[in-house]
Amino acid sequence: MPSAHSGFTTYDAAPDLDPELPEVPTGLLGVSRSAVELATGRIELLHPRDAMDLIYRQNFGMDGDEPPYWAQPWPCGVELAAAIAARDVRGARVLELGCGLALPSLAAAQGGARVLATDWAEGALEFATYNARRNGLRLDVAVCDWADPAAVLADGPWDLVLAADLLYAHDGLDALGALMPRLVTAGGELWLADQGRPPAREFLRGCERWADITTTTTPNPDVRVHRLAPR
Numbered sequence: 301m302p303s304a305h306s307g308f309t310t311y312d313a314a315p316d317l318d319p320e321l322p323e324v325p326t327g328l329l330g331v332s333r334s335a336v337e338l339a340t341g342r343i344e345l346l347h348p349r350d351a352m353d354l355i356y357r358q359n360f361g362m363d364g365d366e367p368p369y370w371a372q373p374w375p376c377g378v379e380l381a382a383a384i385a386a387r388d389v390r391g392a393r394v395l396e397l398g399c400g401l402a403l404p405s406l407a408a409a410q411g412g413a414r415v416l417a418t419d420w421a422e423g424a425l426e427f428a429t430y431n432a433r434r435n436g437l438r439l440d441v442a443v444c445d446w447a448d449p450a451a452v453l454a455d456g457p458w459d460l461v462l463a464a465d466l467l468y469a470h471d472g473l474d475a476l477g478a479l480m481p482r483l484v485t486a487g488g489e490l491w492l493a494d495q496g497r498p499p500a501r502e503f504l505r506g507c508e509r510w511a512d513i514t515t516t517t518t519p520n521p522d523v524r525v526h527r528l529a530p531r
């Protein structure tokens with residue numbers, strides 16, 4: 301869990317029963333509730349409980365299934381949400397890739413942006429939709445695999461593209477790297493939050509071919525935000 305950085309708190313208490321709760325994936329016990337205090341306000345986040353246990357089991361079980369990485373509120377998502385909340389995004393068109401629980405998207409929506417949150421995992425989008433409604437925010441969602449990005453290209457280009465903790469070792473990095481420069485408006489930016497995953501350095505070196513990159517630290521010493529401005 302992201303713990304205390306940038307005002308993120310997880311509560312043990314289960315939320316009140318709600319007949320519209322999204323389905324939790326097999327192997328998880330239920331849902332739990334967290335909240336983050338941002339410059340734009342408080343965001344309540346409902347998410348699957350014990351996701352990290354299932355992720356570890358599936359990673360080491362080598363059973364070929366994609367672990368439910370989307371189900372965990374990662375520190376990068378928390379810090380990117382805090383960075384977005386500190387910027388004026390009113391009226392901006394914002395896209396999030398690999399959104400998982402979509403905390404940065406919710407922060408951008410709270411700041412007045414029009415936001416499309418995307419992931420290839422439908423469970424992620426169910427929780428993002430539920431959490432947007434729970435917080436009284438407007439959020440559009442769409443399934444998008446970076447290798448088949450028609451959904452996000454059709455509605456692009458975007459003023460701001462967000463990506464939190466996507467630079468870990470997986471098969472989609474080449475597709476992600478090819479897609480990113482096609483997404484932003486002239487003068488737009490991509491903000492990538494990364495927590496020092498091994499592939500990140502080489503990935504960002506590749507991005508230097510088409511973008512100027514400014515890197516800033518965050519309250520979490522492990523997490524950095526890279527702001528890419530296409531040339």
Ligand SMILES: C[S@@+](CC[C@H](N)C(=O)[O-])C[C@H]1O[C@@H](n2cnc3c(N)ncnc32)[C@H](O)[C@@H]1O
Pocket residue numbers: 369370371372373374375376377378397398399400401402418419420421424444445446447463464465466470472
């Ligand atoms: C480590 S999680 C980060 C989730 C979220 N951004 C956060 O910071 O909490 C990686 C996310 O990327 C998504 N993902 C992985 N490969 C993908 C692909 N090829 N296309 C779209 N989403 C993908 C996963 O479903 C997951 O939600």
